[in-house]
Amino acid sequence: MQHKLISSSSSRVLSAAELEEIDHELTLYPTKQAVGLEALKIVQRHQGWVSDESMHAIANYLELPLAELEGVATFFNLIYRRPVGKRVILFCDSVSCWIMGCEKNKARLAERLGIAYGETSADGEFTLIPVPCLGDCDKAPVMMVGDTMHRQVNTASIDALAEGFGNKGSTVDKVGGDD
Numbered sequence: 001m002q003h004k005l006i007s008s009s010s011s012r013v014l015s016a017a018e019l020e021e022i023d024h025e026l027t028l029y030p031t032k033q034a035v036g037l038e039a040l041k042i043v044q045r046h047q048g049w050v051s052d053e054s055m056h057a058i059a060n061y062l063e064l065p066l067a068e069l070e071g072v073a074t075f076f077n078l079i080y081r082r083p084v085g086k087r088v089i090l091f092c093d094s095v096s097c098w099i100m101g102c103e104k105n106k107a108r109l110a111e112r113l114g115i116a117y118g119e120t121s122a123d124g125e126f127t128l129i130p131v132p133c134l135g136d137c138d139k140a141p142v143m144m145v146g147d148t149m150h151r152q153v154n155t156a157s158i159d160a161l162a163e164g165f166g167n168k169g170s171t172v173d174k175v176g177g178d179d
């Protein structure tokens, strides 16, 4: 996921719950540096995404260079540096899933939810993010909705999911990409 360089120099205050979890991770790793990714995941779990202010706060707390932490977030593309929908859909379009027809599924998702890659629905419910492989190639095509893996996805199962979602959404925001 692309992101502009950090422009804000302000830092937010990490919550007690975030600090408690980060402190726990510090007991498990040999160096503060090694906790960077876990701290990003913790903050994302609490805040939904990692703002520049959160990035500053983590860097300060772990006494890490900001650029180094930003590098970790950029490398691990499931750290969201912009707000995402309540439910993130990770859509695999790598070889096995492509062979098994994921393009058709993508088109159906776009039709039912009104979002394309990198976009968040107007109601803030969904964000659709392409991923290279979800590690379930023998059950292709697959996608993840939140923490739930959906295997051997087809048009009918996408329709069923969309019905469960309430068939919401039209595009208003993009995660990463053009700017």
Ligand code: FES
Pocket: 092, 093, 094, 095, 096, 097, 098, 132, 133, 134, 135, 136, 137, 140, 141, 142
């Ligand atoms: S190629 Fe889709 S899960 Fe591996």
